[in-house]
Amino acid sequence: MGSLAGKTMVEKLTEKQGIQFYRLKSDKFNTTRVDIFFVDDLEKERASGNAILPSILKRGCGKYPSITELERKLEELYGADVGGGTLKKGEAHLIGFRMSHISDRYTFNNTRLFDECCNLLMCILESPLTEDNGFKKSVFTKERDNLINYIRSRINNKIHFSLYRCIEEMCHGEPFAIPEEGTEEDALLLTPQNTFAQYKEMIQSYPAYVYISGEVDDTSIQNFIDNFLKAGRGDIKSIKTPDVKKEISEVKRVEEGMEVNQGKLCLGFRTQIDPCSPDYYPLVVYNGILGGDTHSKLFQNVREKASLAYYAQSVLEKYKGLMIVMSGIEAENRQKAEEIILKQVEDMRKGNITKDEIDATKKSLETGMKAMQDSQGAIVDFFLSQHLTNCADDFESTAEKFRQVTIDDVVRVAQNIQLDAVYFLKPKNFKEGIA
Amino acid sequence: MNYRTLNFEKIGETLYEYEHGSGLKVFFVKKPGYNKKTAMFGTNYGSIDNTFKVQGSDKEIVVPDGIAHFLEHKLFEQEDGNMLDKFSKLGASPNAYTSFNQTVYYFSCTDLFEENFSMLLDYVQNPWLTDENVEKEKGIIAQEIRMYEDNPNWREFFNLLDCLYVNHPVKLDIAGTIESISKITKELLYDCYHTFYTPSNMVVVVVGDLIPEDVFSIVENMIKFKDRGKVEKKYPEEPAHLNKEYNEQKLVVSMPLFYLGVKDNVRVSGFELLKRRTALSIVLNDILGRSSELYNKLYNDGLINDTFRFEVSLDKAYGFVACGGQSPDPKKTAQVISGALNEAAVKGISEEAFSRILKAYQGMYVRNFNSVDNIARELTDAYFNDASYFDLGHVYEKLDISYTNKVISEVLSNQTALSVINPQ
Numbered sequence: 001m002g003s004l005a006g007k008t009m010v011e012k013l014t015e016k017q018g019i020q021f022y023r024l025k026s027d028k029f030n031t032t033r034v035d036i037f038f039v040d041d042l043e044k045e046r047a048s049g050n051a052i053l054p055s056i057l058k059r060g061c062g063k064y065p066s067i068t069e070l071e072r073k074l075e076e077l078y079g080a081d082v083g084g085g086t087l088k089k090g091e092a093h094l095i096g097f098r099m100s101h102i103s104d105r106y107t108f109n110n111t112r113l114f115d116e117c118c119n120l121l122m123c124i125l126e127s128p129l130t131e132d133n134g135f136k137k138s139v140f141t142k143e144r145d146n147l148i149n150y151i152r153s154r155i156n157n158k159i160h161f162s163l164y165r166c167i168e169e170m171c172h173g174e175p176f177a178i179p180e181e182g183t184e185e186d187a188l189l190l191t192p193q194n195t196f197a198q199y200k201e202m203i204q205s206y207p208a209y210v211y212i213s214g215e216v217d218d219t220s221i222q223n224f225i226d227n228f229l230k231a232g233r234g235d236i237k238s239i240k241t242p243d244v245k246k247e248i249s250e251v252k253r254v255e256e257g258m259e260v261n262q263g264k265l266c267l268g269f270r271t272q273i274d275p276c277s278p279d280y281y282p283l284v285v286y287n288g289i290l291g292g293d294t295h296s297k298l299f300q301n302v303r304e305k306a307s308l309a310y311y312a313q314s315v316l317e318k319y320k321g322l323m324i325v326m327s328g329i330e331a332e333n334r335q336k337a338e339e340i341i342l343k344q345v346e347d348m349r350k351g352n353i354t355k356d357e358i359d360a361t362k363k364s365l366e367t368g369m370k371a372m373q374d375s376q377g378a379i380v381d382f383f384l385s386q387h388l389t390n391c392a393d394d395f396e397s398t399a400e401k402f403r404q405v406t407i408d409d410v411v412r413v414a415q416n417i418q419l420d421a422v423y424f425l426k427p428k429n430f431k432e433g434i435a
Numbered sequence: 436m437n438y439r440t441l442n443f444e445k446i447g448e449t450l451y452e453y454e455h456g457s458g459l460k461v462f463f464v465k466k467p468g469y470n471k472k473t474a475m476f477g478t479n480y481g482s483i484d485n486t487f488k489v490q491g492s493d494k495e496i497v498v499p500d501g502i503a504h505f506l507e508h509k510l511f512e513q514e515d516g517n518m519l520d521k522f523s524k525l526g527a528s529p530n531a532y533t534s535f536n537q538t539v540y541y542f543s544c545t546d547l548f549e550e551n552f553s554m555l556l557d558y559v560q561n562p563w564l565t566d567e568n569v570e571k572e573k574g575i576i577a578q579e580i581r582m583y584e585d586n587p588n589w590r591e592f593f594n595l596l597d598c599l600y601v602n603h604p605v606k607l608d609i610a611g612t613i614e615s616i617s618k619i620t621k622e623l624l625y626d627c628y629h630t631f632y633t634p635s636n637m638v639v640v641v642v643g644d645l646i647p648e649d650v651f652s653i654v655e656n657m658i659k660f661k662d663r664g665k666v667e668k669k670y671p672e673e674p675a676h677l678n679k680e681y682n683e684q685k686l687v688v689s690m691p692l693f694y695l696g697v698k699d700n701v702r703v704s705g706f707e708l709l710k711r712r713t714a715l716s717i718v719l720n721d722i723l724g725r726s727s728e729l730y731n732k733l734y735n736d737g738l739i740n741d742t743f744r745f746e747v748s749l750d751k752a753y754g755f756v757a758c759g760g761q762s763p764d765p766k767k768t769a770q771v772i773s774g775a776l777n778e779a780a781v782k783g784i785s786e787e788a789f790s791r792i793l794k795a796y797q798g799m800y801v802r803n804f805n806s807v808d809n810i811a812r813e814l815t816d817a818y819f820n821d822a823s824y825f826d827l828g829h830v831y832e833k834l835d836i837s838y839t840n841k842v843i844s845e846v847l848s849n850q851t852a853l854s855v856i857n858p859q
Contacts, residue, residue, distance in 0.1 A: 026468075027468065028466070028467065028468035028469060029805050030446075030447075030801050030802060030804055030805050031801075031802055031805060055741075066731060067725055067726075067730070067731050067734065068726055068727070068728060068730075068731045071724070071725040071726035072726045072791065074726075074795070075726055075791045075792055075794065075795035076791055076794060076795075077798075078794055078795065078797060078798030078801075079794070079795030079796065079797075079798030079799050079802075080798070101798070102798045102801045102802060105447075106445070106446065106447075106798075106801045138735075142734075142735065142737065145737065146740045146741070149689065149690060149740060149761065150740075152689035152690070153688070153689040153690065153742075153761065154689075155687060155688065155689055156587055156687075156688045156689060156692075157586075158585050158586075158687075159582075258687055259686075259687050259859050260585045260687060261581045261584045261585050262578065262581040262582055262584070262585055293523060293528065294519040294520070294523060294528075294529070295519065295520055295523035295524075303575055304517070304575075307571055307572075307573075307574030307575050308574070308578070309575070309578050310575055310576070310578040310579040310582055311582075328578060328581070328582050329578065330578070330581070356524065359524065360520075360523040360524050360526075363523075363524070363525065363526030364523065364526055364528065366526060366545070366546075367526045367527065367528065367543075367544060367545045367546070370470040370471070370545040371470060371471040371543065371545055373470055374469050374470055374471045374806075374807060375805075375806070376805070
């Protein structure tokens with residue numbers, strides 16, 4: 001164990017052509033990984049095109065033209081992982097690619113895995129399967145079908161579906177309402193050619209972040225950086241920052257029937273707070289006291305005291321300044337549950353917060369900040385989030401900002417938190433009084 | 436203090452073992468540099484243990500379905516308040532889970548380990564049940580059950596188990612039903628507690644950057660309960676054949692979901708169980724994994740998509756392998772997969788595939804040691820199957836192709852069952 005034990009540090013290696021390269025330092029992991037994120041604006045016309053890219057690229061590349069060949073190679077490299085996916089953070093649309101492998105010292109003969117795994121990662125990123133100036137048609141068509149099926153299957157998970165619908169209704173007309181996979185209607189407009197053109201835009205012009213973590217020597221890192229997208233960068237696109245302020249004239253109420261047993265209630269709030277602004281830290285503490293954990297007001301009052309629900313919690317969307325309260329309840333208890341939830345929000349506003357509540361929340365945040373550093377993936381996500389929001393704090397200084405939050409700070413941010421939309425997924429054929 | 440130290444040089448890990456005077460086994464894995472510490476206190480008692488002799492009496496009872504899980508919820512409640520709150524005050528996050536064969540209470544923290552660990556050991560030894568707090572929990576658990584009723588993956592899983600098993604209680608939903616939990620009383624909960632929460636039926640597992648003597652001396656000081664003797668569990672005779680070949684349910688889903696399974700009728704435990712589990716995993720990976728010809732064919736034909744997955748579930752008391760995901764045509768897909776499984780039972784696995792996939796599993800084993808929580812869970816699970824998770828490293832060395840082919844022929848020649856969730 002070296003002097004780095006328990007500490008996690010980030011070092012910016014270089015920036016070239018809109019790509020920032022970072023080295024994450026922590027010497028306790030058994031794996032080495034590279035994470036790449038391309039960033040675009042979240043826009044209706046572009047979302048499906050961005051979302052389909054990782055699925056197409058994972059299907060194979062020049063040297064490994066099928067899933068079978070690619071996966072067999074990964075198995076030979078001690079179960080290495082090369083993959084990708086899409087996510088939204090606020091109104092930024094991220095297309096992520098990653099590679100990870102076990103450290104060389106765990107292989108049979110100290111096999112050098114980094115270079116070979118990076119070659120695979122760059123193969124799927126730089127040498128996709130193409131024909132006629134577009135992606136290979138059979139691959140493209142299958143992945144477009146899969147994307148549409150995926151969009152339709154949002155309905156399968158009722159908790160996620162109700163959350164997604166609440167946000168869609170609340171942010172109607174704002175880019176944030178656009179789901180990360182886009183819509184079926186936009187997916188149908190994709191062709192092998194226009195999707196390939198969007199792929200080239202990604203490679204040439206999207207700003208990108210690259211994180212390298214785990215055991216790897218400096219020469220290999222330098223080689224990787226020198227060769228990274230060597231051929232293809234042009235003018236770099238500039239990305240908008242989302243607007244977190246919104247005036248609310250009236251609370252929007254939406255109720256939808258579905259053949260389900262349990263009703264799902266979602267309440268969407270605007271916090272009016274920018275990530276990384278001084279008020280962000282009290283906001284996180286606010287959310288923790290209201291519905292972050294088992295000590296929270298929602299858990300205690302909706303679940304433990306009233307026995308109305310198994311889960312009752314609140315979650316923040318940091319980049320867009322939203323807070324969503326979610327609970328699964330019997331249809332007949334809808335009114336009662338909403339009243340109890342709003343009473344907790346009102347109590348927060350009035351400053352009915354005990355020292356125990358704020359202390360437990362701050363301790364839990366402190367634990368969270370430390371525990372995050374035990375996961376390579378969580379470390380990457382933390383620094384990506386900091387870089388996207390131009391926030392200079394590291395783990396330690398972020399934790400310090402949480403420590404300094406007082407009840408007064410929490411009550412201050414509570415004054416601006418406003419209910420914007422209420423969504424209820426209602427069990428169909430529900431009759432009052434049914435057992 | 437008397438404890439054993441075992442070094443596993445290849446993966447760079449050290450395991451410490453200690454046995455408390457009561458018969459309670461304690462395992463500790465040191466993870467230098469990690470901030471998080473996780474401690475588990477588990478009992479080898481889960482949803483399948485619904486028929487047993489109550490400790491200290493000769494009467495054999497059958498308890499309501501879902502009672503092990505109900506007891507898990509109730510143990511958090513103590514006379515002077517809820518344990519969840521007490522852990523929260525110390526910055527720890529507590530939780531628990533109940534599976535087919537175990538109930539495990541745990542917390543993770545970064546600071547104040549001693550205080551948190553003492554609390555964990557204390558409350559699990561001291562249930563505090565009242566008629567009132569038992570009644571109150573019924574509303575909460577009813578909502579947990581309702582939530583799962585709307586979860587298509589959960590439903591297809593249990594509908595498959597209902598096909599595979601005629602009598603075995605593994606087919607029963609872990610949380611029970613709203614009707615079965617209505618019959619749970621304080622007295623029945625105490626009967627279960629006194630039977631299964633006894634040192635020789637339990638285990639303590641700790642993982643983190645701690646000192647072994649410190650961990651073991653907290654156990655030494657905190658464990659007060661005495662062993663109540665060997666637990667007598669009883670499972671019904673399970674025939675080799677299926678209960679039924681097919682189950683279907685309608686739920687709100689975008690396209691059909693399927694889950695196909697095969698029962699493993701050979702019961703093993705210990706090292707042999709780890710070996711058998713690994714052999715089956717390698718084989719299923721060869722037949723159905725992303726690197727297989729079949730996966731690619733089904734994917735290209737549009738019969739499966741990347742929700743497709745497989746699992747090997749092997750325990751002392753039951754065993755099955757299963758696979759599934761979304762499909763526009765579950766019956767056709769299931770037919771192709773069943774054919775491939777039966778064919779593999781005869782043909783076996785090739786030398787090339789065996790060594791390639793084995794290498795990938797060795798890599799995954801190394802990866803697992805990146806997570807304090809994973810290590811704790813795996814150690815607990817292996818212990819309740821009379822095995823040691825650290826022996827998995829030896830399994831990879833010992834496993835050979837002829838053993839693997841023997842297991843394939845024993846399992847994959849069995850009849851497959853199919854569970855389908857159709858859109859409404």
